[in-house]
Amino acid sequence: MVEAPVLSNLQQARAWAVAAAVPDPEIPCVTVADLGILRDVELVDGIAIAKVTPTYSGCPAVLAIELAVETALLDAGFQAKVERVFSPAWTTDWITDQGREKLRAYGIAPPHKSSNSKLALFGETTVACPRCGSSLTSKISEFGSTPCKAHYQCDQCVEPFDYFKCL
Amino acid sequence: MKPAAALADALITLGDDHLILGHRLSQWCGHAPMLEEDLSMPNMALDMLGQARNLYTYAGGLENKGRNEDDLAYLRTDREYKNCLLVERPNGDFAHTMLRQLYFAAFMHPFWQAATTSADDKIQGFAEKAVKEIAYHIRHAGEWVIRLGDGTEESAQRMGEAVIALHGYTDELFSTTDTMQICIEANLLPDPERLRDQWDQTIEQVFAEAFLTIPEIPFPQEGGRDGRHTEDFGHLLSELQYMQRTYPGMTW
Numbered sequence: 001m002v003e004a005p006v007l008s009n010l011q012q013a014r015a016w017a018v019a020a021a022v023p024d025p026e027i028p029c030v031t032v033a034d035l036g037i038l039r040d041v042e043l044v045d046g047i048a049i050a051k052v053t054p055t056y057s058g059c060p061a062v063l064a065i066e067l068a069v070e071t072a073l074l075d076a077g078f079q080a081k082v083e084r085v086f087s088p089a090w091t092t093d094w095i096t097d098q099g100r101e102k103l104r105a106y107g108i109a110p111p112h113k114s115s116n117s118k119l120a121l122f123g124e125t126t127v128a129c130p131r132c133g134s135s136l137t138s139k140i141s142e143f144g145s146t147p148c149k150a151h152y153q154c155d156q157c158v159e160p161f162d163y164f165k166c167l
Numbered sequence: 168m169k170p171a172a173a174l175a176d177a178l179i180t181l182g183d184d185h186l187i188l189g190h191r192l193s194q195w196c197g198h199a200p201m202l203e204e205d206l207s208m209p210n211m212a213l214d215m216l217g218q219a220r221n222l223y224t225y226a227g228g229l230e231n232k233g234r235n236e237d238d239l240a241y242l243r244t245d246r247e248y249k250n251c252l253l254v255e256r257p258n259g260d261f262a263h264t265m266l267r268q269l270y271f272a273a274f275m276h277p278f279w280q281a282a283t284t285s286a287d288d289k290i291q292g293f294a295e296k297a298v299k300e301i302a303y304h305i306r307h308a309g310e311w312v313i314r315l316g317d318g319t320e321e322s323a324q325r326m327g328e329a330v331i332a333l334h335g336y337t338d339e340l341f342s343t344t345d346t347m348q349i350c351i352e353a354n355l356l357p358d359p360e361r362l363r364d365q366w367d368q369t370i371e372q373v374f375a376e377a378f379l380t381i382p383e384i385p386f387p388q389e390g391g392r393d394g395r396h397t398e399d400f401g402h403l404l405s406e407l408q409y410m411q412r413t414y415p416g417m418t419w
Contacts, residue, residue: 058217087292141203143210
């Protein structure tokens, strides 16, 4: 009976692919897999259990993301359940390289890898403009359009842009 | 008291600090002096609220009385909230709001940092996330305190008034309740008293740059941890709970 586990592995891979393709509701250019917030999809007794982790404690998109993942799995014919996991905590280092590139192409400067000290007062990090690539940029506000982003402006091409904060 | 019940109670206290401060910050939404700050206030409020939700939900499960996050946030009476008095102080002007945020964040940052080694892995997970979020609050509020303290004559004067008005409420951050004490002994939560040096250091650093002096406080203000609140708290609660009190069980 070798076939049964193979079949279930295939099903599990398909469940992962379905869940992984779900776009982020606030930044639809990237998927939940690109962001690294889809932790795992397991098949247990025929039920696809997707593990999702929040980016920020107060991220208002958490419920929307969980619902979207569950709906995608249901639409693909799975019985589905979504679990929220907190530990280990998500960091921006979990955003895939592909995800970073998609963010940049979308006009959002991707987060730096491995955080610098966020405690330094007036601490500035160099954030490259996602449009023209210039590193001559200014921080307008530590807090941007969503909790995960800061507001920057390019001094070269003068375009304002969002920076996905390094967390 | 069983450890689970003690932890639930201590987490609700901690959740109350976050819920109430989050509500205060959210009151700035639409009133901040510039668009960037109008974004930053609700952002910080969301961090507080998200942390409160995690704490309440976990506590509700631990105490096993069938209370969820909404029951804890909306359906208790004033005496049942154990938040420290600092977080319920009115927003006042920008100097008051930013100083209050700095005082709280400078405490919560080392708190969460220490909680990343909690014996409870759920608390570890909350802490790992919250410690990074609160770091932004220190930086943001700290920058404002410096900008105002080292600003114009009027901004410096108002910043000085905020220090006089709020500094007396900071001591309560380091107080503990009986249930917190049980959690500290079980290595579930950090001991606030051991965070005092780090808090002092942050405040001294910011105050030095802001040309502010730390006042002598002969009689620290406290009582929130026992459920004894200031008059302002009743008004805050009536606004916070209005919907659930008027339309019990409403959802949207």
